[in-house]
Amino acid sequence: MIRHLRFLIVITLLIMLGACGKKDSPKPAGQTDTPQLPASELNVWAPKHIRLRGFEDAVFKEFKDKYNCTVKLRIFEDIPSLLDTLQIEGKSSHVDVVMGLDNAFTWLDSSRSLFAPIEGFSRFNLSRDLIPDAQKRLVPYGYANLCLVYNTEVFAKAPESFGELQDARYFRQLGICSAQHNGEGRGTLFWTRALFGDSGYEMLWKSIRKNIRDVYSSYDEAVSALQAGKVGMIIGYNSTAYWLQETQQLQTSYNHSLFKEGSWQYSESAAIPIAATHPLMAENFINYLLDTQAQTMVIYKLGLFPANSKTPLPFDFARIPISSFVVNTRLSENLVEENLPEWFQFWEDITNPSVIFYD
Numbered sequence: 001m002i003r004h005l006r007f008l009i010v011i012t013l014l015i016m017l018g019a020c021g022k023k024d025s026p027k028p029a030g031q032t033d034t035p036q037l038p039a040s041e042l043n044v045w046a047p048k049h050i051r052l053r054g055f056e057d058a059v060f061k062e063f064k065d066k067y068n069c070t071v072k073l074r075i076f077e078d079i080p081s082l083l084d085t086l087q088i089e090g091k092s093s094h095v096d097v098v099m100g101l102d103n104a105f106t107w108l109d110s111s112r113s114l115f116a117p118i119e120g121f122s123r124f125n126l127s128r129d130l131i132p133d134a135q136k137r138l139v140p141y142g143y144a145n146l147c148l149v150y151n152t153e154v155f156a157k158a159p160e161s162f163g164e165l166q167d168a169r170y171f172r173q174l175g176i177c178s179a180q181h182n183g184e185g186r187g188t189l190f191w192t193r194a195l196f197g198d199s200g201y202e203m204l205w206k207s208i209r210k211n212i213r214d215v216y217s218s219y220d221e222a223v224s225a226l227q228a229g230k231v232g233m234i235i236g237y238n239s240t241a242y243w244l245q246e247t248q249q250l251q252t253s254y255n256h257s258l259f260k261e262g263s264w265q266y267s268e269s270a271a272i273p274i275a276a277t278h279p280l281m282a283e284n285f286i287n288y289l290l291d292t293q294a295q296t297m298v299i300y301k302l303g304l305f306p307a308n309s310k311t312p313l314p315f316d317f318a319r320i321p322i323s324s325f326v327v328n329t330r331l332s333e334n335l336v337e338e339n340l341p342e343w344f345q346f347w348e349d350i351t352n353p354s355v356i357f358y359d
Contacts, residue, residue, distance in 0.1 A: 041070040042281050045082055046099040048075050049220055055301040059294050067284055078181045078218070079105045086114055091275040096282040101138060101269045102183025103131070103328070104190055107336055112137050115271035118283060125290065127309040131265055131328055138269035141289045142304030144237035145263040145323040146187055147256045149223075154232035158257040162192065166207040174211045175222045175231035179347045183266060184219045188235050189347055191264035194330040198339075205350045215351045226254070237266065238323070242316040243303035263323035268304065 050056055051073070060071050076082040079100060086093055098115070106112050115137040123132060130140050148165070150158040154173070159165040165174070177185030193201045213231045216222040222234045227244075237243075241254035270289055272282045288294055295306035299317060306313075 040067070040278060040281050041072065042097065042278055042285055043072050043074070043095050044097045044099060044285070045074045045076065045086070045093075045095045047079050047082060048077060049218065049302075050099055051075055052220060053301045053303070055297060058297040058301050059289075062293070063285060063288050066288070067281065069281060071285075079183065080181060083111060083114070086273060093273070093275070094277050095273050096276040096278045097270055097272060097285050099268075099270045101271055102187070103138075103140075103265070103267045103269070104183045104186035106138060106269070107190070107331070108333060108340075110337075114273060116274045116276070116279070118272060118286070120283065121286075125308050125310055127305070127307060129265075129322055130267060130307060131326070133269070138271050139286050139290070140267045140269045140307045141295070142298040142302050142307055143265060143267035144239045144304050145258060145326065146184070146191055146235060146266055147238045147258045147263060147323075148233055149226065149236040149238075149240045149254060149256050150233035151226060151229070151253055152255050153253045154229075158233065158255070159259075160257055161260045162195070162204055162208070165211065166204070168210070170211045170233070172211060172213045173232040174208070175214050175216060175225050175234040176212060176351070177219055177222055177235070178215050178217050178351075180344060181217045182219055183268075184222070184236060185215075187264045187266050189343060190331055190336070191327060193343065194264070194327040195261050202346060205346075209350055212351065237303060238263075239303055239305060239317065239320055242320055243299075246314050246316050247300060247303075258321065258323050262325040262327045265323075265326040265328050267307075268302070 044060075046056075056073060060073065063069065064071055074095070076085070079102065082098065082100075083105065086095065086098070112133070112135065117136045118139060119136065121136050121139055126132075126140070127143070130143055133140075148158055155170075159167070159170065176188060179185040179189040192204055195201075196204055214225065216225065219236060222231075222236060223240060223244075225231050226234050238256045238258060241256050244254055245252055270286050272279055272286070276282050290308050292306075292308060292311045295308045295311040298304050298306045299311070299314065305317070305320075305322075
């Protein structure tokens with residue numbers, strides 16, 4: 001009995017000593033005493049609408065969490081200032097991804113050559129309506145057709161062609177975007193030049209000139225002017241009226257008119273600069289932009305059609321007609337490169353009321 005008691009005492013003491021010396025059990029994965037440091041970083045450049053429309057807040061945080069990556073976003077006033085800075089800074093820019101690259105501002109190879117081809121990129125899930133970049137330097141994440149967006153309380157029936165837009169009943173009711181500062185404006189310039197040629201293009205704008213109320217440095221300013229009643233119509237996306245209805249439920253007095261002559265396809269892309277510091281993370285980000293969850297935010301935040309054709313569309317967006325006739329391919333790169341300064345000068349003159357034209 002005594003031996004048995006001693007044995008129990010010894011065993012108990014050994015257990016107690018083992019418990020005192022036992023180390024803390026390892027923490028579950030992802031839990032540490034100090035915050036986990038990001039494994040990498042990504043430097044993104046974008047025009048200001050990426051932040052102003054809420055796309056940054058809606059998309060960037062999830063990417064950060066998914067890839068344990070810090071994202072530094074540098075905002076520019078517009079695409080011209082962004083591209084100028086990229087050319088000047090070159091390798092010292094340390095930028096990995098550029099967003100907001102519209103197809104009008106990247107029409108020339110001098111702009112596209114700033115970016116590296118993405119060899120692993122596949123068009124498999126992209127909409128068939130999108131016009132691809134054959135060099136795979138630009139990856140589109142959203143697009144729309146340019147058209148006339150109008151207030152139905154001002155005009156029960158909108159013009160259905162550029163010919164009708166010249167009518168005096170629309171005197172000082174039209175808002176357009178600046179061809180020097182944003183892709184919507186430059187796309188409008190390219191659209192009309194592709195449709196009517198040099199002489200027809202100039203005659204058209206001389207006839208429309210009396211109906212132009214104002215020229216806006218950004219598309220957001222043009223939409224705000226339409227909402228405030230400063231203009232009755234603007235040249236913009238065929239998705240804008242429905243985007244306003246979807247995101248601002250009270251905005252139901254807007255519609256769009258796709259012109260009979262054809263349309264211009266506006267698209268926004270992301271690209272990786274040649275000297276990107278983190279090219280692999282940059283590819284991860286671009287692939288993430290084409291994921292259906294991020295593509296949904298392209299609809300709700302940017303007001304564009306998603307590039308990924310598998311993205312579910314809201315009811316209003318699903319009913320929007322897409323122009324089956326776009327004129328982008330009518331403009332060759334050589335034609336644009338040779339004539340762009342002259343086109344800009346004409347555009348500047350036509351939007352300046354103090355300039356007088358003589359026939």
